[in-house]
Amino acid sequence: AKEAGRARYEVFDSLMRAGAVRRLEIVNDLHRALERDQFVLHFQPQIDLRTNTLIGVEALLRWVHPDRGLVPPMEFIPVAEETGLINELGRWVLRAACQQGRVWLDRFPDRQPLVMSVNLSGRQLGQPRLADEVAAALEDSGFPPHLLVLEITESVLMNDTATTIQTLEALKLLGVRLAIDDFGTGYSSLTYLQRFPIDILKIDKSFVDGLGGTNLEESAVTRTIVSLAKTLRLETVAEGVERSEHVRELQSLNCDIGQGYFFARPLDAGALTSLMSQPDTP
Ligand code: C2E
Ligand code: CA
Ligand code: CA
Ligand code: CA
Numbered sequence: 640a641k642e643a644g645r646a647r648y649e650v651f652d653s654l655m656r657a658g659a660v661r662r663l664e665i666v667n668d669l670h671r672a673l674e675r676d677q678f679v680l681h682f683q684p685q686i687d688l689r690t691n692t693l694i695g696v697e698a699l700l701r702w703v704h705p706d707r708g709l710v711p712p713m714e715f716i717p718v719a720e721e722t723g724l725i726n727e728l729g730r731w732v733l734r735a736a737c738q739q740g741r742v743w744l745d746r747f748p749d750r751q752p753l754v755m756s757v758n759l760s761g762r763q764l765g766q767p768r769l770a771d772e773v774a775a776a777l778e779d780s781g782f783p784p785h786l787l788v789l790e791i792t793e794s795v796l797m798n799d800t801a802t803t804i805q806t807l808e809a810l811k812l813l814g815v816r817l818a819i820d821d822f823g824t825g826y827s828s829l830t831y832l833q834r835f836p837i838d839i840l841k842i843d844k845s846f847v848d849g850l851g852g853t854n855l856e857e858s859a860v861t862r863t864i865v866s867l868a869k870t871l872r873l874e875t876v877a878e879g880v881e882r883s884e885h886v887r888e889l890q891s892l893n894c895d896i897g898q899g900y901f902f903a904r905p906l907d908a909g910a911l912t913s914l915m916s917q918p919d920t921p
Pocket of ligand 2: 720
């Protein structure tokens, strides 16, 4: 038994080492990638469920790796967070998103202006300079603050309340809106909804998945979140909308906005520009 235990330990240990080496490689690669401009944003449409119109996009980061092609964020954002590189990367994302938002405003002056949603990591929120950086990104691009939404996951709000509230209040003073991402998945106490200056709840895909069936229990969480949001005067965005049945039930629940493969996958800037140029895109 002792022998088996040691063998297992050695296997585990070598996996850990591989993990550390791999991580270091990724960190080096990420630094170089920033220098070489290898990041791009893709933009996933958000649809007003009442009017069926395109009203906004969520900016989603991609790494255009010279050998590996498009690398999804889950493969490098956790490492970037651990090592603090997320601050630099996040700054780039904010600037690139605001710039692209401004380009679309100028290109489509007759369309309803697109709302631009940007993800913030917990580490960024702990940065005292975050509000200044957001202000600079807005000012340099000329993107209007009221069209910018910053998405924060629920778990981040539970971390360090005093500093977090201060940072969020500073962001609100700029005129941007704040959304809670993946709402309902954290170990949360709902009291933070009153303490934090939140504007939008994004209902996690795991709850949206249960919609459209005959089982009332499966839609209970979404129903409850939408009704809570109405009471608190928050906007609701449903994530991971994949089926027409999802859309129908979300509409009957009066959820405000839908986002998911049913409407569109994340698109590069060119593809989204073409989409907006089509006369039949509402
Ligand atoms: P998220 O913020 O919850 O973003 C939604 C994710 O769900 C995206 O994955 C999107 O492509 C995917 N998705 C959208 N609609 C559907 C659908 O109908 N079905 C399914 N199965 N998936 C759908 P993506 O782009 O791989 O991003 C994953 C996560 O990486 C994001 O989750 C977010 O937490 C993080 N992320 C992405 N970009 C950034 C960024 O610029 N900064 C930070 N800090 N995190 C980012
Ligand atoms: Ca998000
Ligand atoms: Ca989400
Ligand atoms: Ca998520």
